[in-house]
Amino acid sequence: MAADRSVARLKSVVFDVGNVLVDWNPRAFFQRHIADPARLDRFLGEVATLEWHTQHDAGRSFADTSAELIALHPDEAEMIRLWGDRFDGQIGDLLPGMAALVADLDSAGVPLYAITNFSHEFWPPFRAREAALLDRFRDILVSGEVKLVKPDPAIYALALDRFGLAPGEALFVDDRADNVEAAERSGFVGHVFRDAPALRDSLQGYGLL
Template identity: 60%
Template sequence: MSVPNPIRAVVFDVGNVLYHWDPRFLYERLIDDDQALAAFLRDVVTHDWHFQHDAGRPFAETSAELIARYPQHESLIAAWGPRFNESIGGPVPGMAEIVRELDAAGVPLYAITNFSAEFWPPFRATAPELFDRFRDVVVSGDEKLVKPDPAIYALALRRFGLGRGEAVFVDDNAANVAAADAAGLHAVHFTDAATFRAELVRLELLPA
């Protein structure tokens, strides 16, 4: 007799799994020179700087510190907060369809995202048809915990009411995938929608 598949839910990352994200999407609209754009993204609004927002620091603080270091870029730095949604590109092809398929099949959907507590609500409001399908979303900036900290996965499993081995987790970041796997999630490294869907079919969460 075959053992029933214990996996009953799917937990998504958001950035570069459901939606493309890159600071370049915003700043290529504001900086015409390619070399100046590359230097600004490399030296000023770096991923490490933005990671502070995901960890719970307010933009008012981080921007003031950065403007003090780079006063010549004050207006560009100040644009990051009110125009953050412009750093988010379109949906990752095929992923909204997978969300809708899973929802239609009655599979519980959740998310764990490294996202600023300030920036998440305005972004979520752009896609209610998608995010209303999710039963809960753990936002790092609200919890002041960021992936791949094991504590954020433990918190999410408690909140979602899921035990070890009961959910698929998909993320584009290898470190986040490894930490989720150690936390007891069936962790999948995201490459594209077709490959992920094939895994969901293998796990009998979607039909072939």
């Protein structure tokens, strides 16, 4: 019964950004710069790993993390520097149907927010690039700015407080199940993102569209 009451109270939507609103694909970018597939696999699997990049999401500067990584992998110094110099190139287009979905929610008067794992250094140029979409959001919590990274429960608690939301009042949308599960434990109603049509169906089922 508690879950039913929670769903009935939904009034806002909190989005993830990468791979929910926009395509983030480091491999697609670096395969244009590293012709050898084996080297590409090594670079992304052993050098510029997701674990290494998460340091940026947690608030560390690219200057520091890249210097450390270049010291370990001097043969990949050029590609490591390219990660920071051209991070915007890793971010592709808006995912199909998402601009229209966000616009429809905004037009319906649904308060929109976001929690994103994103470097505080890489965020401003991306925010400017996607201003037409992101201006519809009332607030966006950027992990690199607050030095908390999903799925840390603290980032969800901070989001509820900063957005002025009570538990059960927001649907949280993320492509990673672990992030969604952590959000649910923190008081959000969760949706694991697969595509815009499935999300639209869920929003209609919750009465938000």
